[in-house]
Amino acid sequence: MDKERYERGWEKLRQIHGEEGERFIENVKSVAPDLARFIVEFGFGDVYSRPGLDIKTREIVTVAALTALGNAQPQLKVHIQAALNVGCSHEEMVEVMTQLAVYAGFPAALNGIGLVKQVFEDVDKKRT
Amino acid sequence: MDKERYERGWEKLRQIHGEEGERFIENVKSVAPDLARFIVEFGFGDVYSRPGLDIKTREIVTVAALTALGNAQPQLKVHIQAALNVGCSHEEMVEVMTQLAVYAGFPAALNGIGLVKQVFEDVDKKRT
Amino acid sequence: MDKERYERGWEKLRQIHGEEGERFIENVKSVAPDLARFIVEFGFGDVYSRPGLDIKTREIVTVAALTALGNAQPQLKVHIQAALNVGCSHEEMVEVMTQLAVYAGFPAALNGIGLVKQVFEDVDKKRT
Amino acid sequence: MDKERYERGWEKLRQIHGEEGERFIENVKSVAPDLARFIVEFGFGDVYSRPGLDIKTREIVTVAALTALGNAQPQLKVHIQAALNVGCSHEEMVEVMTQLAVYAGFPAALNGIGLVKQVFEDVDKKRT
Amino acid sequence: MDKERYERGWEKLRQIHGEEGERFIENVKSVAPDLARFIVEFGFGDVYSRPGLDIKTREIVTVAALTALGNAQPQLKVHIQAALNVGCSHEEMVEVMTQLAVYAGFPAALNGIGLVKQVFEDVDKKRT
Amino acid sequence: MDKERYERGWEKLRQIHGEEGERFIENVKSVAPDLARFIVEFGFGDVYSRPGLDIKTREIVTVAALTALGNAQPQLKVHIQAALNVGCSHEEMVEVMTQLAVYAGFPAALNGIGLVKQVFEDVDKKRT
Numbered sequence: 001m002d003k004e005r006y007e008r009g010w011e012k013l014r015q016i017h018g019e020e021g022e023r024f025i026e027n028v029k030s031v032a033p034d035l036a037r038f039i040v041e042f043g044f045g046d047v048y049s050r051p052g053l054d055i056k057t058r059e060i061v062t063v064a065a066l067t068a069l070g071n072a073q074p075q076l077k078v079h080i081q082a083a084l085n086v087g088c089s090h091e092e093m094v095e096v097m098t099q100l101a102v103y104a105g106f107p108a109a110l111n112g113i114g115l116v117k118q119v120f121e122d123v124d125k126k127r128t
Numbered sequence: 129m130d131k132e133r134y135e136r137g138w139e140k141l142r143q144i145h146g147e148e149g150e151r152f153i154e155n156v157k158s159v160a161p162d163l164a165r166f167i168v169e170f171g172f173g174d175v176y177s178r179p180g181l182d183i184k185t186r187e188i189v190t191v192a193a194l195t196a197l198g199n200a201q202p203q204l205k206v207h208i209q210a211a212l213n214v215g216c217s218h219e220e221m222v223e224v225m226t227q228l229a230v231y232a233g234f235p236a237a238l239n240g241i242g243l244v245k246q247v248f249e250d251v252d253k254k255r256t
Numbered sequence: 257m258d259k260e261r262y263e264r265g266w267e268k269l270r271q272i273h274g275e276e277g278e279r280f281i282e283n284v285k286s287v288a289p290d291l292a293r294f295i296v297e298f299g300f301g302d303v304y305s306r307p308g309l310d311i312k313t314r315e316i317v318t319v320a321a322l323t324a325l326g327n328a329q330p331q332l333k334v335h336i337q338a339a340l341n342v343g344c345s346h347e348e349m350v351e352v353m354t355q356l357a358v359y360a361g362f363p364a365a366l367n368g369i370g371l372v373k374q375v376f377e378d379v380d381k382k383r384t
Numbered sequence: 385m386d387k388e389r390y391e392r393g394w395e396k397l398r399q400i401h402g403e404e405g406e407r408f409i410e411n412v413k414s415v416a417p418d419l420a421r422f423i424v425e426f427g428f429g430d431v432y433s434r435p436g437l438d439i440k441t442r443e444i445v446t447v448a449a450l451t452a453l454g455n456a457q458p459q460l461k462v463h464i465q466a467a468l469n470v471g472c473s474h475e476e477m478v479e480v481m482t483q484l485a486v487y488a489g490f491p492a493a494l495n496g497i498g499l500v501k502q503v504f505e506d507v508d509k510k511r512t
Numbered sequence: 513m514d515k516e517r518y519e520r521g522w523e524k525l526r527q528i529h530g531e532e533g534e535r536f537i538e539n540v541k542s543v544a545p546d547l548a549r550f551i552v553e554f555g556f557g558d559v560y561s562r563p564g565l566d567i568k569t570r571e572i573v574t575v576a577a578l579t580a581l582g583n584a585q586p587q588l589k590v591h592i593q594a595a596l597n598v599g600c601s602h603e604e605m606v607e608v609m610t611q612l613a614v615y616a617g618f619p620a621a622l623n624g625i626g627l628v629k630q631v632f633e634d635v636d637k638k639r640t
Numbered sequence: 641m642d643k644e645r646y647e648r649g650w651e652k653l654r655q656i657h658g659e660e661g662e663r664f665i666e667n668v669k670s671v672a673p674d675l676a677r678f679i680v681e682f683g684f685g686d687v688y689s690r691p692g693l694d695i696k697t698r699e700i701v702t703v704a705a706l707t708a709l710g711n712a713q714p715q716l717k718v719h720i721q722a723a724l725n726v727g728c729s730h731e732e733m734v735e736v737m738t739q740l741a742v743y744a745g746f747p748a749a750l751n752g753i754g755l756v757k758q759v760f761e762d763v764d765k766k767r768t
Contacts, residue, residue: 002642028622031629032606034690035613035621042682043230043618050674052223057188061224064189065196065231070327071582072619094288095180096189101291102171103193105489106299107328109291110284117287130258156494159501160478162306163485163493170298171490178290198711199454200491222672229675233617234683235712237675238668245671299486308479316441317448317480321487324449326583350544351436352445357547358427359449361745362555363584365547366540373543386514412750415757416734418562419741419749426554427746434546455710456747555742564735572697573704573736577743580705607692608701614683615705 002041009045016048016055016082024078059083063096067112068104077115081122090120130169137173144176144183144210152206187211191224195240196232205243209250218248258297265301272304272311272338280334315339319352323368324360333371337378346376386425393429400432400439400466408462443467447480451496452488461499465506474504514553521557528560528567528594536590571595575608579624580616589627593634602632642681649685656688656695656722664718699723703736707752708744717755721762730760 013021028036048058059082066076080093093116101109141149156164176186187210194204208221221244229237269277284292304314315338322332336349349372357365397405412420432442443466450460464477477500485493525533540548560570571594578588592605605628613621653661668676688698699722706716720733733756741749 002645005642028625031632032610032625035606035610035625038610038613038682038686039618039622042678042686046678046682047226047230050223050226052219053227057185058223058227060185060189061192061227062231064192065228066619068193068196069232069582069617069619070325072623075619075622091180094291095178095186098175098178098288098291098294099181099186099189100193101294101489102175103190103489103491104197105325105485105487105492106295107322107325107331107487108489110295110331111328113284113288113291120287130261133258156497159504160482160497163478163482163497166298166302166482166485167490167494170294170302174294174298194491197454197489197491198709200495203491203494222675226672226675226678229617229678231617231619233613233615233620233709234679235615235706235709235715236617238679238715239712241668241672241675248671303482303486306479306482308475309483313441313444314479314483317444317483318487320445320448321452321484324452325488326581347436350547351434351442354434354544354547354550355431355437355442355445356449357550357745358431359446359745359747360453361581361741361743361748362551363578363581363587363743364745366551366587367584369540369544369547376543386517389514412753415760416738416753419734419738419753422554422558422738422741423746423750426550426558430550430554450747453710453745453747456751459747459750559738559742562735562738564731565739569697569700570735570739573700573739574743576701576704577708577740580708581744603692607690607698610690611687611693611698611701612705614687615702616709 005041005045006037007045008049009040009043012044012048013040016044016059016086017078018085020078020081055086056083056088059086059088060092060096063093063112064100067097067100067108070104070108070111073111073115076112077119080112080115080119084119084123090116093119133169133173134165135173136177137168137171140172140176141168144172144187144214145206146213148206148209183214184211184216187214187216188220188224191221191240192228195225195228195236198232198236198239201239201243204240205247208240208243208247212247212251218244221247258301261297261301262293263301264305265296265299268300268304269296272300272315272342273334274341276334276337311342312339312344315342315344316348316352319349319368320356323353323356323364326360326364326367329367329371332368333375336368336371336375340375340379346372349375386429389425389429390421391429392433393424393427396428396432397424400428400443400470401462402469404462404465439470440467440472443470443472444476444480447477447496448484451481451484451492454488454492454495457495457499460496461503464496464499464503468503468507474500477503514557517553517557518549519557520561521552521555524556524560525552528556528571528598529590530597532590532593567598568595568600571598571600572604572608575605575624576612579609579612579620582616582620582623585623585627588624589631592624592627592631596631596635602628605631642685645681645685646677647685648689649680649683652684652688653680656684656699656726657718658725660718660721695726696723696728699726699728700732700736703733703752704740707737707740707748710744710748710751713751713755716752717759720752720755720759724759724763730756733759 025036062079066072097109097112153164190207194200225237225240281292318335353365353368409420446463450456481493481496537548574591578584609621609624665676702719706712737749737752
């Protein structure tokens with residue numbers, strides 16, 4: 001195991017997804033420990049840690065891709081939350097979905113909007 | 129016909145896609161004139177002209193979505209060129225594709241990289 | 257805001273989706289008011305109001321597309337209901353799904369059939 | 385081999401796709417004879433021969449599904465031609481694509497329009 | 513109705529999916545009896561009964577395809593169970609998902625892993 | 641750079657894709673050197689080198705996934721060739737495609753068959 005990549009990945013994962021991200025990795029580990037390790041090492045240690053795109057733009061890329069794919073709603077919700085964690089605004093998330101209506105169709109955009117709504121309601125609940 | 133939306137859209141289309149964009153619309157018009165009009169009015173006049181996301185980020189959203197969908201290679205090439213037109217760098221396009229390897233798989237990312245290469249070769253040819 | 261397009265769209269939306277459609281638009285409005293407006297103006301005012309295909313065939317096109325895409329189950333259910341609202345029969349919906357088994361595979365068709373079943377059970381419940 | 389299903393399918397295939405359809409089946413037969421047989425028996429003998437949807441509507445369903453899937457451009461072209469063979473008009477094909485802009489996004493619709501254009505140019509060439 | 517194909521298909525269906533498969537077919541029959549028949553005759557009688565790939569490999573092909581498509585989670589769960597029924601191991605299912613992270617992206621693979629986990633928990637529950 | 645993972649990956653890549661694979665990596669390197677490195681390190685060094693599924697089954701998984709996705713025809717062709725390189729037969733490739741007709745639809749399966757045909761014609765040409 002490559003300790004440096006793993007640790008860099010784990011730091012990045014915590015920055016983006018917080019404690020929920022840690023719990024998710026633990027959950028994957030219980031079935032597929034190496035796949036969990038690849039997410040940390042490759043996804044976060046190799047890719048998300050790269051320069052060349054700031055972290056906010058990286059999350060926007062991920063949210064756009066998952067909305068277009070349309071087959072990964074749980075991950076899309078997690079990444080809308082992550083986008084907020086790294087500084088995206090409510091308005092920016094709505095704009096990404098509006099833009100996607102043109103390129104991936106209104107149903108994909110509307111499923112995305114539904115998740116944006118859920119994430120903001122969760123945020124509001126935690127505040128109160 | 130809504131003149132203001134159309135003109136705002138046409139300006140935006142020219143800013144993003146240049147003369148190639150105009151020719152494309154003329155081409156669509158010859159088969160489906162109303163669909164061509166909807167692209168200008170809705171796609172560019174309503175959506176691309178919105179505040180809330182700068183034009184560079186909008187192009188990054190579009191490139192990410194088309195790479196993830198994977199079924200619109202001609203449009204993806206046109207939007208990689210458009211991303212450069214509005215100020216994205218070669219490096220940023222490569223980073224979008226690298227990020228997408230994680231979320232949409234390596235084949236989608238590699239097809240995107242192939243188009244990034246083509247666009248940069250076209251740019252180099254025009255320069256010389 | 258283009259009043260004529262919006263009103264034409266709203267009428268069409270009511271014809272196709274009834275009160276459930278109105279509630280849906282209100283729901284989208286609470287997060288993304290302009291996207292809600294685009295659905296009414298563009299989706300229903302511009303596109304669904306066009307001549308060239310009768311409303312029944314338009315709903316069949318939508319149901320076929322959503323079944324093939326497979327990533328918009330809530331919208332598919334709503335449009336199977338809408339197809340019935342504008343005059344499609346139970347048998348026609350089953351035939352669309354059967355045809356799609358050939359082109360999009362049995363899983364997509366069977367998910368469609370599951371929704372057809374739900375819609376018909378809902379219809380039966382309302383009757384009694 | 386089930387002679388009746390095969391013959392019914394072969395007749396239906398000829399009605400829809402003409403000689404081009406026969407050549408296609410011969411071509412598939414040279415690599416995968418049973419898959420070729422399944423297309424004739426199941427696709428055309430079992431499904432396309434069913435009552436419940438007229439042949440024009442069946443082709444519209446297929447064209448809508450293939451445009452939405454977006455990953456089967458050669459088949460989409462063949463089915464736009466088939467739609468004309470069984471009585472669909474140029475306008476109806478354009479309307480299907482316009483409707484799909486809403487549900488599958490503009491790129492899918494525009495790739496469809498490009499094929500509609502090709503099919504009509506081919507038809508015009510044959511006439512002269 | 514082709515009795516031989518139907519019976520061969522029914523036997524194969526029972527071998528792969530057990531009683532749950534029978535109940536599923538009964539359920540489809542209540543809405544779309546011919547589609548239910550095509551699943552048995554074509555899917556199981558014609559295709560799954562073929563030589564050329566052993567039944568374990570056929571299930572691996574199906575699991576890989578459904579994971580990549582990503583829009584048929586109920587079927588994917590059923591086929592992970594079926595893969596175990598015909599002799600695949602827990603480890604093999606995890607490896608299929610790990611391999612798919614490379615080709616279809618981590619979200620598709622992780623949704624697959626989530627279902628693998630569910631299936632194994634169901635198996636454990638039945639044992640105790 | 642992790643030398644061991646890279647070298648293990650490079651060996652695996654050569655075993656599966658031969659010289660064509662090396663040329664492909666060089667080509668990606670010229671635009672996106674780190675993405676090329678990730679393919680070797682992660683795709684081949686981490687994943688393809690794993691125990692738990694033999695190399696033939698891994699290629700069958702990849703071919704099934706790419707056929708189902710349908711948006712990566714160049715990669716699908718390369719992996720059909722790779723499947724033959726690691727010991728799959730012509731018949732097995734045809735069976736994978738036949739199985740996929742059921743799960744991903746006939747168009748996806750037929751596009752796969754077209755590539756199987758091309759690969760076998762290429763093999764025959766090289767022999768003579």
